Amino acid sequence: MEILTIEHLTKIYGKGDTAVRALDDVSFSVSKGEFVAIVGPSGSGKSTLLHILGGVDRPTSGTVRIEGNDIYALHESNLAIFRRRQIGLIYQFYNLIPVLTVAENITLPLRLDGRKVDEQELSGLLSMLSLQNRVNHLPNQLSGGQQQRVSIGRALINHPALVLADEPTGNLDSKNSAEIVELLKYFNREMNQTLIVITHDERIALQADRIIAIEDGRISRDEVVRA
Numbered sequence: 001m002e003i004l005t006i007e008h009l010t011k012i013y014g015k016g017d018t019a020v021r022a023l024d025d026v027s028f029s030v031s032k033g034e035f036v037a038i039v040g041p042s043g044s045g046k047s048t049l050l051h052i053l054g055g056v057d058r059p060t061s062g063t064v065r066i067e068g069n070d071i072y073a074l075h076e077s078n079l080a081i082f083r084r085r086q087i088g089l090i091y092q093f094y095n096l097i098p099v100l101t102v103a104e105n106i107t108l109p110l111r112l113d114g115r116k117v118d119e120q121e122l123s124g125l126l127s128m129l130s131l132q133n134r135v136n137h138l139p140n141q142l143s144g145g146q147q148q149r150v151s152i153g154r155a156l157i158n159h160p161a162l163v164l165a166d167e168p169t170g171n172l173d174s175k176n177s178a179e180i181v182e183l184l185k186y187f188n189r190e191m192n193q194t195l196i197v198i199t200h201d202e203r204i205a206l207q208a209d210r211i212i213a214i215e216d217g218r219i220s221r222d223e224v225v226r227a
């Protein structure tokens with residue numbers, strides 16, 4: 001089943017002489033449970049693509065369908081709700097809220113929706129993330145690897161259709177990177193979580209089911225590396 005379909009995505013920043021065509025007629029689909037690595041040189045359009053898939057940056061033209069919903073046809077307020085429920089975002093620099101504890105950061109997407117936290121589920125998730133002894137810590141009391149595990153928890157708490165990660169190991173040493181890769185792979189394989197990860201990290205790309213390479217805003221390679 002296809003969970004994501006993008007068609008003829010183009011993104012142009014600016015106008016006139018200084019216009020930059022960051023994405024140029026990009027189309028592809030992703031199936032439920034697929035783990036896709038997006039690779040390519042700096043400035044090739046990877047982050048732009050991820051932001052558009054995540055519902056945070058409108059394309060100049062083209063469509064993004066997630067579970068059949070044309071997300072940019074939604075009204076802004078409905079798009080915000082859709083994003084919170086159906087898209088988990090993981091960033092290189094974690095983007096945690098500094099005044100909220102680990103548990104509060106992870107459950108934020110639920111609470112913003114006025115939904116109840118299932119304490120048993122939360123405690124299971126905290127264990128999977130090896131954060132059960134850091135529940136009430138603040139982000140600045142955590143190592144980088146721990147902060148990234150919090151952001152993975154926040155991305156997963158709503159069981160979103162899609163998890164999108166932009167260089168999730170870019171700020172971590174090799175030991176912490178390896179742990180993050182293992183976790184992402186675990187949620188992908190064991191929970192069938194669809195995952196799209198931008199990475200320069202070979203170790204992530206080698207774990208993916210499929211590698212899409214972007215160059216100059218276009219797909220230069222799209223290869224299934226694991227059936």
Ligand code: ADP
Nearest residue numbers: 013014020022041042043044045046047048049
């Ligand atoms: P990557 O993630 O592969 O490094 P980006 O998607 O960040 O690439 O950038 C693609 C191109 O779009 C680059 O040429 C970049 O300079 C340009 N770009 C990205 N964001 C903006 C912006 N907000 N305004 C203008 N140009 C941008």
Ligand code: ADP
Nearest residue numbers: 134137138139140141142143144145146173176
């Ligand atoms: P790492 O070895 O992964 O870089 P750190 O040396 O930053 O980790 O932290 C080691 C342990 O100490 C971590 O488990 C972290 O939770 C804890 N820790 C780090 N900084 C603080 C702090 N300011 N307050 C409380 N605990 C901290």
